[in-house]
Amino acid sequence: MTLRRSTRTALTRPERRPERPSSAPARRVLALCAIALLALPGCARFDSAASEPFTIEPDLGGAPSSTPPPPPPLPPTPFPKACPAPAVLQGCLESTSGLIMGGDSKSAIVAERVTGAVKNIATNAEPKVKTVIPVDASGDGGLMDIVLSPSYQQDRLMYAYITTPTDNRVVRIADGDVPKPILTGIPKGPTGNTGALIFTSPTTLVVQTGDAGNPAAAADPASLAGKLLRIEQPTTVNQAPPTTALSGLGSGGSMCIDGASGALYITDRTPTADRLQKITKDSKVSTVWSWPDRPGVAGCVATDNTVMVNLVNTKKTVALRLSKDTGAVTGDPEALRTDTHGHVFALKLSPDGNVWGATINKTAGDVEKFDDVVFPLFPQGGFPRSTDDKT
Secondary structure (H helix, E strand, C coil): CHHHHHHHHHHHCCCCCCCCCCHHHHHHHHHHHHHHHHCCCCCEECCCCCCCCCEECCCCCCCCCCCCCCCCCCCCCCCCCCCCCCCCCECCCCCEEEEEECCCCCEEEEEECCCCEEEEEECCCCCEEEEECCCCCCCCCCEEEEEECCCHHHHCEEEEEEECCCCEEEEEEECCCCCEEEEEEECCCCCCCCCEEEEEECCEEEEECCCCCCHHHHHCCCCCCCCEEEEECCCCCCCCCCEEEECCCCEEEEEEECCCCCCEEEEEECCCCEEEEEECCCCCEEEEEEECCCCCEEEEEEECCEEEEEECCCCEEEEEEECCCCCCECCCCEEEEECCCCCEEEEEECCCCCEEEEECHHHHCCCCCCCCCEEECCCCCCCCCCCCCEC
């Protein structure tokens, strides 16, 4: 009986359910959440137009970077960096002496008379010192000329004409080695120390010596002053004595070879006149031209029936036209260059047919803005056939 009462009570007792909140409190909670969301920074956007409501957008981006963007690349620096000399192979050199043009016509080896430095120069690289030769640069002495061995690619030998405290001499320099004497005892003087070198064959080195300020020594067969000397098979050991090809030279001057005829041209300065002389392959000597006003003859180039000569004092390069049949001069010298780049000593022909000069303005007392320089005589190319400017 008791079991029946308990069962009936469980079946008839109503089930209790959780109370539901009224709708008004729920709306209040939602409103508070919306206000909290609106208060979050970076989440609200307000437009000035009164018709547009507030909008809520997520902040997807981070804070802006504090690292500035890299600057744009700088334009290339023109060469030479410290010496933007226009239309030259190289500028800002010391006064030059010897010049050797490279095979690409965009590079060269140049010597500086006073410093004794030999430099590799180019249109697209900073100058590089190849070697420095100890010299005595007093008066007009110093490093006077340089020339490469005819077999330079194999033996890496270079020859130089230099002034020392006791004499003028010819030395040989191997890459990475000290200069070694080939010919010594050439008289040295307060002036007249200028000399020049040229190979007339693979085994014959010709040396032009100055008169050391003493014309009598140039005429003396026992003196090496004022001579054109031939050195056969130049060597630093048991060198055979030189032979004399020409005597009576004044202060140098330079030499150049006509590739077509093989004639050797020599410029020199005597007390009475400056001269251009010629020695043919069969050793005949003649005077091609003389300048009684002594304009300071220097480097020369012989090509295409023309001999070009630098006149240092008058800042000119002149051309002497020669007869193709006789080799005689056909008229007065024509000025190819006047004043441009100032005082020019060395003159060399490049493989592309242009002619290059090297200046000596720093020692000639007329310094220009980018001195001293190596420059093309004809910047636009082309060899002028004639000009109305005579000198």
